[in-house]
Amino acid sequence: MQKRDDRKQGAENPPKNKNLKKDWRRRMKYCFGVDIGGTTVKMGLFAENGDIRDKWEIVTKTEDEGKAILPDVAAAISGKMEEHHLTKEDIKGIGVGVPAPVTAEGVVNGSANLGWKYKEAKKELEELTGMKATFGNDANVAALGEMWKGGGAGCKNLVMVTLGTGVGGGVIVGGKIVVGQFGAGGEIGHMCVNYHETKQCGCGSYGCLEQYASATGIVRLATEKLESETRSTLLKKEELSAKAVFDAVKEGDEVATEIATEMGEYLGHALANIAAVLDPAIFVIGGGVSKAGDVLLPFIEKPFKDRAFFASQNVKFALATLGNDAGICGAAKMVLGD
Template structure:
């Protein structure tokens, strides 16, 4: 009998749950709402109950699974299986996630940070193509990342490895970041950062521009709108994309020169811009890196989208050769 894996990608709005084959192919997937009431005390119970019900419906026994892998926001203690500081879940204090979910489901639970599991998903079945050295950068409301080096996900001493969004790219005149620093990549290259850059550049822009008109008319400005207009050769939009591409490439060049991964994969909502983002970032990146890095490290757009998290989470539960 080929055993299966379970992957869970927990977010502030929903929890995505999937049953996968050992080869990382999704056999079943579903979503439940994340109930953050009462300090998030119902979240793990809801996930466990949903999973138990699904396995009952499918008539699958626990002995058909290696275990559960789960990605979660917050600071994760990988050895203890605990999470704290996941503020969008109302998990301020430490939560015994692995222990609690294991007790409910009867399966062993492996826990990691949500950005790390997305990196693992892309590395295992997506744009990373199984490489031993892959870096994942996610551009969404914020900027996150995960580093897969020499065949292992890097956590760091305090679990802060991969905080790519807080690489300083504009130390002198940069925007204030929610982390307390100034000039972090997140303040420029996130979806909210791109809008901030657009509104700032609009203040000194005098030419014709649909983006400028939209800002003046107080219309809703989004990162998608900026990239859509850039494709239409809108002059202001082109300036915005050029600026954010420069700073993103600067941060990625530090990663490239430090780690020399096979791939740096860009994911998250902003990555939907595709080549409109990839081309200028790659062009700047190639002028900023050591020659050997330029020849061996490629930048690409993520391919697994919203499935990356559950796929990467499931990978956590894969047994080693010795365990099988």
């Protein structure tokens, strides 16, 4: 047993923050959860019991191939440690989510949103901070966050689907992220759900789930529907959005309900195929589209049940609950482990 207090600096300088002062008395360790997005980097300081002690944001500088991003993250962490009188010995590690596939070794082979080309992200941040870093894909990391503290709390086998501008996803098996061989685990948005589609997806393929179930995809379905629609509807061609569609659904609008039904069929069928392969306990639906709330789930669950293998009929569906905090929470959980 180590007898000397390894928080030498802290011992001379206990934190002023009330909660951190308590932690300090209990010799609690910490970790950082970092969620690097194309516009802002969200950051959190977590006590090892999972409580968030601090939360802040910095701007993401994507210019010059995003070369300032990791140094800025390191500087922000260093500043926060100073503010709270924390030393490296107090920190178990830094978890980071990035908008790109990340290999198990923490290597990113390019991120359009950050301007990164090939980057040994883990190695670079560890050299900058002198602390252990763990990297993951942002959608995977958010899934882990929702498993830990969100819509999937209590489940170790979970698939999260993020319905935003695109469709992302994260697969958790036995409490761990399925990274995949090339860091592309959970790219659910690029499952093909329509082999007859003639319009191309952003990825170059045709008929990807993202073309129907993302916010953009829903607007596309709605636009196409309204072109030939003669019934009266609350939807207006010039003001279409996923929100407008689900707001109209809540008002009982028939046309909007049919659009939601079509979107839900593509998504529900894709999730039934995922269930046949992975047999998860729960699907957690997040992203901007999920802000529609509980009205969304039946549109997904019905076609799911119509097509799911009998053993997977009892998979649960839930909405994500952490919102923008899912990323920092999951990033912290990568460090804290089981």
